[in-house]
Amino acid sequence: MAKHLLKDTKQLYHNFKMKYPSEGEHKMDSLPVLNMNAVEMSNIQIHAGLVKLSSELFIYQKHFDWLKKAAHTFRPMSFDYEFHAIHNRIEKLMKRIDILMIRHNMPRVSDPIVPQFPNSTNPWGVIQCGHTIFHHFHLFLDYATRVLLLMKNKW
Template sequence: MDFDSILHMAKHLLGDTKRLFNNFKAKYPLEGEHKLDTLPVLSMNAVDLSNIQVTTGLTKLTSDLFTYQKHFDWLKKAAHVVRDHEFTSIHNRIDKLVKKMDHLMIKLNIARVSDPPVPQLPNSTTQWGVVQTGHAIFDHFHLFLDYATRVLVLMRNKL
């Protein structure tokens, strides 16, 4: 039942992220692919997905969510530059999802590894820098959530 709740939260977060990213792209169009070295890397293929274990899967997803949460922290603080406050809702939903996953890990007696180091994001923010970083964060987070929902379905089926 906890997996269903987490899966439901992840799917809703995916939908909200897609909507907010589309709004962001409409307000601040920026062509091309935007990269940010501090974002988690998804290096899973179909074979890796089918072999995913609940313990390692939850640990990795929680760790990556923490990293995205820190990126949205930065984006939320920098949002005054672009006068956009939609980042707060995403940040709050990530926080709820992380807490729910932490609770499930405790319930399943899965030891949580320490949080990854806080990513080093720019100290000074220009409108251009915030827009570029926002595009990279939203794009990668959208891909991560799509991946995470698939992984959660596979893990739920293994229990």
């Protein structure tokens, strides 16, 4: 599921970049920080890995919700279907992770606190945030796919 979500996100990001080009890197403090090297990744424990994936997927889902809403205030986006598909896939992956947690007798983690989103009142700010969200989510999904494969080998 994570691989398919990665592919869909890559396509939506490409479409977003084509319609709303932006140069340079942008930052959003509300996004999860991915700071793990290959050694730490190979030593990841199932419980910690699933909790991290679940909570960060929830945060990214809220960011995509914010982006869709913020973008519509300026100009209706032609990506509604793709945004909806990404949202559904995130939801399905979160449910699958919850099932894995139940299967391994792990308590369900409560949803993390929803971060404070930027108060962008101009289209350029929303476009910059969109590029940042897509870029970070793409990196996160690449990480998540690798971690899930490593965990699969530990089961």
